[in-house]
Amino acid sequence: MSTAPRFLRVLLVLASLALLPPGASGQEAPPRPRRVVVLGIDGADAEVFTRLRAEGKLPHFDALAKRGAFTPLATTNPAQSPVAWAAFATGSNPGKSGIYDFLRRDPDRPGKIEVSLASPTSVPFGPEDWLRNLLPFLLGAAGGLLVSGVALFLLRLLGMEERNRRRAALAAGFAAAALLGVLSHRVVGWIPATVPKAISNRRGTSLWVALGEAGVPTLAVEAPVSFPADRAANLRLLSGLGTPDVQATWGLWTFFTDDPRENARAETGGTVEFLAFDGEGTARTRVYGPRNFTLGDGEREEIRKQARFAKGVFDLKVGVPSAKRFEQMVAHHAGKADQASCLLEIRRDPAGKRATVRVGAGGPRP
Template sequence: MALLVPPASLTVLAPAYIGPGAGFALGGSFLFALAGIGLAAVALLAWPVRVVVRMIRARRRPGRAKARRVVTLGLDGLDPILARKWMDAGQMPNLARLKAEGGFRPLGTTWPAMSPVGWSTFATGVDPSGHNIFDFLNRDMVTHLPILSSTRLKTHSTRRHLGPVPLPGGDHPFELLRRSKPFWTTCGEQGVASSVLRIPITFPPDRFAGRQLSAMCVPDLRGTQGTFTHFSAPGEDPAGRTTGGDRRTLEAAGPDTWRGELPGPDRSHGSGVQTVAVTVKVDASARRAEFELDGNRFTLGEHEYSEWIPLCFCEGRRRAYGICKVRVTRFEAPFAFYVSPVNIDPLHPAFPISQPAHFSLALARLHGRFATLGLAEDTWALNERVIDEQAFLDQAWANHAERERQLFHALDHQPDGVISVVFDATDRIQHMFFRYLEPDHPANAGKDTERHKDAIAQLYTRADDLVGRVLAKLGPRDVLLVVSDHGFKSFRRGVNLNAWFRRNGYLYLKSDPVFGPLPQIPVGTRYEATDVDWTRTRAYTNGLAGFYLNIAGRERNGCVPPEEALALKREIIDQLRGLPDPAGGGEAVTELWAGEDIYPGPYRENGPDVIVGYKPGYRTDWDAAVGAVTDLIVSDNTRSWSGDHCMDPRQVPGVLFSNRSFAATRPDLRDIAPSVLDLLGLPVPRHMTGRSIFAPEPEQAP
């Protein structure tokens, strides 16, 4: 699932890249090479011991394994209705084969239906109140500002130093906020091999006896969830911040030659950002541009990306290593080009992005550098029309190809245990191209509606082809589970609950009078969370899941007495259920759920007080997602991001396919983790609330 709010609002402190945890980069290639030689020697010497330990642990398994190897193939966002449509049309023969030979069911998603929540449930076998991930965002109890829900920067580090060089080991500078135990940790404890590739909410990586490459919430080298840079010669493109990126004006450096500075991480003492130089000589008639970026020379034509370009941001003796890709967006005047977010270099990570720490290095040595950013497909660059649809597709499929190489290497070299991977293209492309399925979608205004009208159909066909190639790698005792965390619907209209709260007396701005009617917010005006009067505000929203009450003793400026919270919650639920859309002619909200009614786990208090189930076609709008207040309660969504799933979870189930028949008639995401353990003959931990899909279903009481 892609990021649904401006990445700049989710900034993780960039000094992490050149402060605590940057020692791997500072040590450079020599330190990694030395560590690699040492680890290889240790691995060779320890191999007989590992074999014996695995044999002993295997004998201790309480059940006999039903499979030699379990492969979970995650296709984020694959929708059961669309999958069935194209299976019936003969365009997805491999999934149709799985349906016939094993089984296919819609897969119940989480409350709310979004990727960080769903994949955390997939991993742990518990609902959000058991693993503590309820949304992309949470709220800061002191400032009420949105913060990342899954990862935070630690305030201290126990990393050891050799002189100025931080050594491997010690605490990771970031903390993973997902709780509970994922199934791969249980596998490691039982001596079962596991390769976990790009499962969301695995940053920082889990410490367990297996291999893992982190995914969602791995930041870029600037400490954000993805900030692109767009350079242009002086002309029509204004310089400055834009949602999701920077726009920078190039300086003339000679005939048809331009120069700029690509920003990287902040300087360690807060004196601006580090940069590297980029120079480009343009031959507009030949549609060619010769670049030099941080000493790397390459030439680009029309409609092509560079390879991954290695970068080094230097500050004294400190080094921060990154990689980026470049694409020319305009040859005619004013010349312009796009630079992707600067990813952490997997060959020189500033801190571990894999388990063990050298795993990312090994993958890069085997297959070449690859995208490490948690949300690697640049949806905001397309939303802001910095790149076009073809550029986005090229980027998404290039990332997809990198992950395919990693998956098939694991399939070729790991004969048993579990291999678990998630592919993101199925989610990102549906988000950005769903408007092509609806000629009257508000996002189509002023945009192409023909060239890529088959992009989603082609996406499903390519996903099916991947399934076929994975099946060809499996043996008779291997089990394949194809899983998606949610489905997809159109996102035509956005709802700003903060606007509704203000209009109905639950939220106040600092500028609002204490007595009398509230002034109308001017059209197009946006007030941030910092403009809200929290001493009078009783309800508010940020993120995409639901809303919160401003409870005294919980939030710093809470004004709702705890004993009144339940009644207030029920009052708002009753008013919001069936919220009408004056322009759309229907209802925007179908149902709402109080947290205590759906969350039984220990982390319930960390989630929204109420989950909002939007009618398909509706979702939290872009402003309310970051806690802002505007004049309109419901408005058109005109961005390229035109499909979504953050709505009534009952309307957006995922998919479950298997090459082995299963008993469950109504499986949900909680069932996948216990199913994997059951297949491998491992004990299912008592904390898991799901049950194996292969176990007979309990008889229903009469």
């Protein structure tokens, strides 16, 4: 029997297989696992949200709600952000989560009020006390022996008499040991015995930790009341509400406004930045970073003087509402001048409806 027809049939089968799409087989590929996305908006009111959706002002959220689910969510008592988010994360009431306000009292220090989200503590760092005391002696002795041996060898090469050679090497060794011991004592003294550490006051297991430990890959972005960051298998997390910022605060907010009736300092700890727009529709302010600890008192005061003068000239040029408000603005800018990390420039259109923001390098300028 000829093998040609059989050979042709094999070629046809191989050709047809080559035309199949990648991954095609006799069995259907298993469906890809579906993902669940939970969007939580701090302070959002379900009734207002529903009204804005009905008015067509939230088209993207409306599309998400139609594809997924949208339902009112009861809040906690008190209805405060950290309290509600802790209950959301752990599925427990404030009495069990341990977060029942923004603030809490410290029972060990009467009259002391602290932020309830996390508490500062410290952990041991560096060598123990007995080693701290012994280490300078050991380093000094080792250095003295080394210097003495090197001196003895060099003086022998120079042909010095043995008796004088030993005395000179011994003196050099003692001097080196004393000097190295003193320096080592100073260096060891610079090593802190403890380092600060934050501990979360939230009790209970969070939703994202439970999911991760159950084998569900979980990503939590801006996770509230989760600092220090929760850790678990299959979990990637970025802490949100309650995370300290670069200014060593609990993430204080900044409100930019051109309304002269706003106060320069808010009661809740945030900052109100007054924007004085010039004739071209441009206002300048600053973005603040951490304090520059390398500056001396004189340098810091000079920066503040320059900032006070520059801010005063700029605001007088564009106009400010009142002398009191002017003094508040200048004092605020000058007081934090050494923390100004970059310039923030805001430009608005003639109608005042849109604004563009540009961040650029800058020092203590207004």
